[in-house]
Amino acid sequence: MKKMSPVLALLLLAGSGGCAGQTAAAPATSAFPGAGAGPVNVVPDGYVGRFRVVATVLENEHHGPQLCTALAESMPPQCGGPDISGWVWDGVKHESASRTKWGAYLIIGTFDGRTFKLTEPPKVNDGSLNPEPRTPDFTSPCPAPAGGWRPVDQATTTAAALQAAESMVTADPDFAGLWIDQKLPPNDLATPASDPAKLVLNVRFTKDLALHEAQIRTVWGGALCLSGAERSLAELAEIQQELANEPLMTHTSTDIVTGTVEAGVIMATQARQRELDAMYGPGVVNLVGALEPID
Structure with missing residues (x-):
């Protein structure tokens, strides 16, 4: 069986449960479109x-209670992070299996860079305490043409043409990202959300936009928005890889819309953000701290 391209697979998935009025697919790479909102929870100097x-919070036979932002879905689960001092399981609702105890909580305390110290009892998180997820923005940066977005050649506005365009651009060294912008009328059940005629293909390149547009138009006749980027996706991926050894890292991701890299850490400090700005350029790498300073 021929393997479906990531863009087409995710485009079909987006059509199965998007918001009324707009559905969108994630890009073909591991990059995440439009979520970059700058540094988050950065701790001031001093x-x-x-x-x-x-x-x-999880404790097992290998370590005491630790704070974890991600959990391996095994039984019992596994995770790791800073140690928590002052934690007592007695009287705190939790699960246990095979000498492992764990649970999800809202916790408040101090952090010295190594150990989190509770300053008040934890609150069990039933899901209602989870932070609001950041909503990706799939809006095309190009101004809509006269008459609105529409195909220029219906014969090459097909799923196969979309896949051909994807294969063409992702192999280009100037390629900086790709995503789908698709807006549907509310409650439009008659139009499949995966209809190539109802979407705008967005592609970013570091240079020669006119040349790349001409190349894409040899295979894709649907709506198309090309925009410029300072760094290629390969360059952003290289930065992302360089951050893999960042202390207390929780995740990294690339935002292809903003051309930035997000580095999730347990504690994001202003000093470290300044260092990253000096190393890669202001705003290229954004620290996102799991710990939110509240005083």
Whole structure:
């Protein structure tokens, strides 16, 4: 069986459960479109106050209670992070199996870079305490043409043509990202959300936009928006890889719309953000701290 391209597979998936009025597919790469909102929970220089975090706390035979922002779905689950001092399981609702105890909580305390110290009893998180997810923005940066977005050649506005365009652009060294912008009338059940005629293909390149547009038009006749980027996707991926050894890293991701890299850490400091700005350029790498300073 021929393997479906990531763009087409995710485009079909988006059509199965998107918001009324707009559906969109994630890009073909591991990059995440339009979520980059700059640094988050950055701790000011000299901060000595408390932090708040919604996280899993887990203890097993290898370590005591630790704060985890991600959990391996095994039984029992596994995770790791900073040690938590002052934690007592007695009287705290939790699960247990095979000498492992864990649960999801809202916890408040201080952090010295190594150990989180509780300053008040934890609150069990039933899901209602989870932070609001950041909503990706799939809006095309190009101004809509006269008459609105529509195909220029219906014969090459097909799923196969979309896949051909994807294969063409992702192999280009100037390629900086690809995503789908698709807006549907509310409650339009008659039009499949995966209809290539109802979407705008967005592609970013670091240079020669006119040349790349002409090349794409040899295979794709649907709506098309090309935009410029300072760094290629390969360059952003290289930065992302360089951040893999960042202390207390929780995740990394690339935002192809903003051309930035997000580095999730347990505690994001202003000093480290300045270092990253000096190393890669202001705003290229954004720290996102799991711990929220509250004082």
